[in-house]
Amino acid sequence: MKSIKIAGVPEHFNLPWHLAIENGDFEKENIDLQWTDVPEGTGKMCQMLRDGSTDIAVILTEGIVKDIVAGNPSKIVQVYVESPLVWGIHVAAKSDYKELSDLENKKVAISRLGSGSQLMAYVNADNQKWNTENLEFEIINTIDGAVEALTNGTADYFMWERFMTKPLVDKGVFRRIADCPTPWPCFVIAVRNEILESNPTIIVKILEIINQTTEEFKEIPSIDKTLASNYQQKIKDIQEWLSLTHWSQKPLSEKMLNKVQNQLLELKIIDKKGTFEQIVETV
Template sequence: MTNLKIGGVPEHFNYPWYTTLKNKEYNKQNINLRWQDYPGGTGAMCKALRNGEVDIAIVLTEGIIKDIAAGNPSKIVQTFVQSPLIWGIHVGAKSTFKNSKDLEHATIAISRFGSGSHLMAIVNAYNQGWDISKLKFKVIGNLQGGIDALTNGEADYFMWEHFTTKPLVDNGTFRRIADCPTPWPCFVIAVRNEVLENNFNEVKKVLDIINNETKDFKKTKNIDKILAERYEQQLEDIQEWLKITEWNAGKPITKNIITRTQNKMVQFNVIDEKKNSSSFIKNMYI
């Protein structure tokens, strides 16, 4: 039995992993795949990949590209969710800010530097025409940290996935003043280089299983009700999310996608320079 550790955010995007683990599909292939939730998001998972806490991670495209460019010894093996991620821009319920243009000099809550909440705050600032060098950040760790920082006034706004934070908007904890979609596919699967060298076939089996699950995931009976209940979401919100979310059922990631994403990231001053796109990816489908 091969032991592999995998990490991801505890959000509805990753429910297909929960299903395949519950059904012991990896065990049937002689793989003991153990899941670890990372509420801190992509920044926390990049760190976990670097220090060997996880072997595989479901991470935001922009975060892992930035971290591999900075020396993370991992490769992207495929896109997991090919549709953009919709980032809500949130302020505290009692905040005086009314729209995103008011936020130019405000303090931004981010889970950690290099995380999606950090990088997308830069993308949003670029879209607004602000001076990115003057952005002010407050590191808060995770979603609960964001709630605390906006409630007690340590930060002014916080960007997190629109549907995950919708219950907090509904209950009056946050006010969402705008959305900012990613200009690239949102989630990819990254694997440590050492694991790819030693367990290539096992990683390929893991991908085959999850891709088979996501291929017809939206057709699962009552999936909207299941997800709404599990993630404490309104049924209509989950139905809307399912409409706009597309998984990638096994197509290899292309150098073109990495190049286009790097071009955007250089434009947004998120990375200093482009690197050879083939150095970011491992093709599992040769």
């Protein structure tokens, strides 16, 4: 039995992995796939790939592209979710901010440096024609940290996946004033180079299993109820989320990688582009 460590956010996108693990699909192929939930998100998972505390990460496209260009010894082996991630832009429910324009030059709560929440703050600012050099950040680690920061005023707004944050909007903790979808597929699967070199056939098998699971995922009876219950969501929100979310079984194309890198370069999030061979491994 070969042990492989995998990390991802504790969000509804990753239920297919948990179902495949629980069903023993990896075990049947002599793979002990050990899942770690990472509520801190992409910045933390980049660090885990770098220090070897995970072998695989299900991670935001823009975050891992940026980190591989900066020297992370990993490669993207596949797109996991091809639809955009819809980032909700949230403020404290009792704050005076009503419009997106009110947030220009205000402080953004981010999970950590290099996280999706930071990178998307740049994308949003650019979309609004704000000066991205004026962006200021407050590191809050997790959603709980964001609740604290927005409530006590140490940060003004927080960008996070809209549906996972919806329960806080429903409870009157946050108010969502706008959405900002990613201009690219939201999640990819990245693997450390060392693992790709030493265990290529195991990585191929893991991808085959998860692709089979995601292909059939929406057909699972009462999957909306399972998701709603597991992630404390309302059924109607989950049904809307399912209608917007499309998993992928394909590699990241050179054209899409160029699109991501061009935008990151334009926003000065990266200072140079990596090659397709440096960032993507076709397994």
